[in-house]
Amino acid sequence: MALKIVKGSIDRMFDKNLQDLVRGIRNHKEDEAKYISTCIDEIKQELKQDNIAVKANAVCKLTYLQMLGYDVSWAAFNIVEVMSSSKFTYKRIGYLAASQCFHESTDVIMLTTNQIRKDLSSPNQYDTGVALTGLSCFVTPDLARDLANDIMTLMSHTKPYIRKKAVLIMYKVFLKYPESLRPAFPRLKEKLEDPDPGVQSAAVNVICELARRNPKNYLSLAPLFFKLMTSSTNNWVLIKIIKLFGALTPLEPRLGKKLIEPLTNLIHSTSAMSLLYECVNTVIAVLISLSSGMPNHSASIQLCVQKLRILIEDSDQNLKYLGLLAMSKILKTHPKSVQSHKDLILQCLDDKDESIRLRALDLLYGMVSKKNLMEIVKKLMLHVDKAEGTTYRDELLTKIIDICSQSNYQYITNFEWYISILVELTRLEGTRHGHLIASQMLDVAIRVKAIRVFAVAQMATLLDNAHLLTGNTQRNGICEVLYAAAWICGEFSEHLENPTQTLEAMLRPKVATLPGHIQAVYVQNAAKLFATVLKGEEGNTDSTAAQEASQLMIDRLPLFVQSANLEVQERASCILQLVKYIQKLQQKDVEVAEEVNALFAGELNPVAPKAQKKVPVPEGLDLDAWINEPPSESESEDEQPKAIFAKEEPKHSRPRHTEVDEKELARRREARKQEQANNPFYIKASPSSQKVYQEAPGVEHIPVVQIDLNVPLKVPGLPMSDQYVKMEEERRQKERAEKKKKEKKKRKEKRSGRGKKHDSAPESEEDITPAHMVDIVTEEMPENALPSDDDERDPTDPHKALDIDLDKPLADSEKLPVRSHRAAEAQKSPTDGETENATLPEPKKKSSKEKREKKKDKERDRKKSKDEKKKKKHKHEDKEEDLLGGQADEPVLQSEETSQVAEPPASSSTTAEVSDLDFWLSNAPVPSNTQEAATVVAAAAAPAASVTAPNSEPDEPKDTEMEEMKSSKHKKKKQKKEKEEKEKKKKKKHHHHHHHGDGAGDESVQNGTVEEEEPLPPMSNYCLLAENSYIKMMMEDADEVYDIQGNLQDGSQVVVSVIFENKCSSFLKSMEFNVLDSLNSKLQRPEGSGPHDGLVVPFQLPPGVSNEARFVFTVQSIVMPQKLKGTLTFIVKNEDDSTHEKLDFKLHFTCTSYLITTPCYSDAFAKLLESGDLKSSSVRLEGVNMPFHHLLARICFHHHFSVVERIDSCASMYSRSIQGHHVCLLVKTSAQTVSIDAKCDEPTLLGNVLDEIKQTFSQC
């Protein structure tokens, strides 16, 4: 032994440590990869050694290599080994490695549960600390569930160092195991007032993270946080709290009212910029949440803006950045107060820092007016030219377009200028936003009629110079512009000066290199152009021009006919045939122009976004009505029609128009028009400008936006946008002069032309361009559509599961501060439950009901999958289970919902809680209008029994139904004890662990069953020892076996962990644990005590709490399983009296419990088998259907074996007893049969172990 250690440490001296590895890598710069691969080989060798120091060193090196990007997951098991070292030095290395490379799908994680639990309860605080730190990085749902209770206990540890870590890690536990939130929350809340500032800060941290995602559940904590805010001096805590308030205020404007004053004080008093900034931010949030227009708030806004200005003017770029960021928040609600700092923001546009420029760009959006738009855009265009990175340039481009197009081009006075800006933007290299420019071109050309002549000329030039855009492959994005150009030239070809030339440009062979969809547009619009050319040549006596055009088409189109793009091909061949036909007619001197033009007659109008949605449902069409009468016998099942009638619900599939005659149609159309006319959100088209497609009924009712611009400004050629700035100036001056004369007249014109007058900035006076389209933005929202946050949330967001009503457990706290599923037993008699329900005369408040409904929905989603699994699982379970599981999902869900709904104390005290908050909030003088904006909480506080009537009706039958379900559940619970034990034996798995933190009672069974389907099922050796109505004892299957080396002659020691759980509502104390010793096994008692004295359990149990104690036994012979009888005595202390109680139990030491997981290498293993000292035995297991790795994991876990080698479906395993017996297994599986050949130097032990293995698998 000693020699081994010496040898080990000598070996170590020659090993490479981390520093050597790093040095080596640095010395092998040329062949780094090769060097590292040799290092990895060395590491693999080191990992095979027994010496833990060598292993730890190897793992440490692996951690470094992981950082360099090498996958080290193959060493996961070795990492676990190092983690379980008793020495802190190695343990820390192990946990660090685990935190760097373990994740949810690392399968060895499930082996760590007990190790971590042991470390968590280690007397050394740093062992605990290191375990907590590691766990925070790789916690899985299984670990979270199994360890939640241990961590919760640590939250009350005596050392603040542990407390703060335990508090912080709870957040991760909540994320992975949402059920733990409710039971743990009271204690978490307690920690908000922990004497240690670090713990307090951690608790604030966790609650802030929780509240950020689901703020409404944490509103009731507002008074507590308010107190903290006014009392704390820790800036870090203050920042977190203030940030939290920022998230809460939108839900409760009155809270905002209360906050303003202390926040303002902080703003004035604090010297910490970070705190100041967060205060300003939250004040902004408050101001946004409050209804505007309150006189005394302008002061707050002024204060904020003023402080932000100081930040922006600061030389520190960070403050500048943050100032701009906060400014943009104010901009949304109080644009005017930001506009006064325009100078500053424009200045920031020239900042050398890109982040700051980007923030300033965001603000620009609110800065523009008709007066300065051109100037600002000009400045931006300069930036575009100077910009280096494409990202920044693209950002600029989108911003320019955003700014110009906002509010339906509200600020553009001269569209020719805008078109030329767009054309200039096409010269940008490598932009991704070609399509954006294109859509703007199309939009403007379509909406602004007066600009078409100009736009067409510009587009024709673009088409002519298409090679400039397409020349470089890098400019791919920009060729989208040609799409717009071609379409505009085609559609408005009557405005073209020289259509033939453009036609020629569109049919150049080079076009074939463009993307398919653009070619398609080219071909189609070439046809339009062709029609225009024909029309132009009509009446000319000389028809050569027309014939030349036909010839051009016939010559060039075949190129497109060969296109690989179907759309292009189809259009081209169609048009080619058409032109050929036309050519024939031309040769016969037939006039064709009119007919060809008729192909493209009519005008295309822009359709408002969402217009389709807004098409009103015709009168008399009820989309919810049955098309066919439902079969009468199924009427009662209307509530759950989905599954049954899914195929019979083609509600929308029927064509509506077929049955309606023309007259009816006309009538409806009239009605619709009437309705639209009265709808302020509808865009009204001026009837004169609109052509109607008669052949498509209903099309004309789609809202159409049109802007008519009647300022003809002839600018020949292709002018630069800059020119327009100048021209615009002149024009405005001129007009200002004219205006004085014509003022009256013009106003009239405006009114009659538009019917609307814009009311913005003072400069609108001098503005004459009638380009106003107000309300267009609001129009785009469908009626009655409210933005719902829930829709936007990612369904995979883990925080969704944390949307849990936290007020409820608080209410239940009189009964059970920590809820566990055993608690449900308290009301296990069905009569109890029913009377409770009976005395519950609609206690539901409207909003709490809504909340619950929402929650139900969410839970439903979550549970459905669970239930489905459950169903499958329960097929083989007893009949009663089958009844439940066999029904449709719905009843199962409902029964769970009832248990929620039927919690009278909960809902009533929620109200109490809520009204507390209400009271606290209403302490501040509340202005009348905020009161009107009835908040969720206020609504909840108001008695709303009548409100629920219409809503709850459909629910009520369900409720009673559910109650029945529930009572049947209760009955079931009566038999719980036996059943539980049965279950426990049946699945020697660890469902019982749910008591660690299961909020809803009924769920535990489910959870347990669901687990079986998961890739690697969680396992635990805890089994029920004994239970009565006061206490429950769970024994860990004596799996932690301490082997005191060198002490073997004295017999071995076995440590038994027992979890005591208080199930009643009284305090349990003076617990004494006693066991009747047998000859072979003895409980180790402290020196001086007699052989029959009990051991005092070193803790007391408040209601609902559980804790773990360990007892050491001395065992002589380990070849046979042992049973020991024992008794636990304790005092149940109620408020007025206390009684003495006892509980008998039997401790069962299996032979397995004498085995220690000992890793073994294949060579050593082979030698062992060869030695011939071992007796062999074998066993066959039938009907085991689980994946092989599960099987191995089970043997490893339950029977303390380690896998030596695994080849396909065959594995060798090894374990060693505490007295040094070797046990070797060869496990083979084929189909559902598993054969285990075993060898051991002690046949009795082997026989017993095999029996136990057999039992394990017969139970699953």
Added chain:
Amino acid sequence: MIKAILIFNNHGKPRLSKFYEHYNEDTEQQIIRETFHLVSKRDENVCNFLEGGLLIGGSDYKLIYRHYATLYFVFCVDSSESELGILDLIQVFVETLDKCFENVCELDLIFHVDKVHHILAEMVMGGMVLETNMNEIITQVDAQNKMEKSEVSASLKICYLDQIQ
């Protein structure tokens, strides 16, 4: 929440990487490269915040970094963290390193990345700020190092005694 903490030098060589969300090794390397690319091209006197790259983050996340001599310290955080607070935290981190290593330089981080991890573990845990008080951090780190030393010397003593026997 802090999503990741990266330290790399002026050439983008990683000196420490701590991801509080799982990525595979390749993605981690890509993130480090991308972050280096984003950060390294920024001038010295510009602000210390930038919007996250494509791989890490998204709109809610920010990169907050500081540049010290040859090293970049980059924190990727979401909007629940105070920007200026994190900047202070980086400062605390570096000052702590300076105390623990006595005039810290890049070489210390190169050869003792494990120690840097241990120090960081006392400041940030699972992506949440654990402790911001430098003295407290140093006390805990020192106590753990002392434990480690005592274990090492104990095992050496055993070796020594064994050899004597």
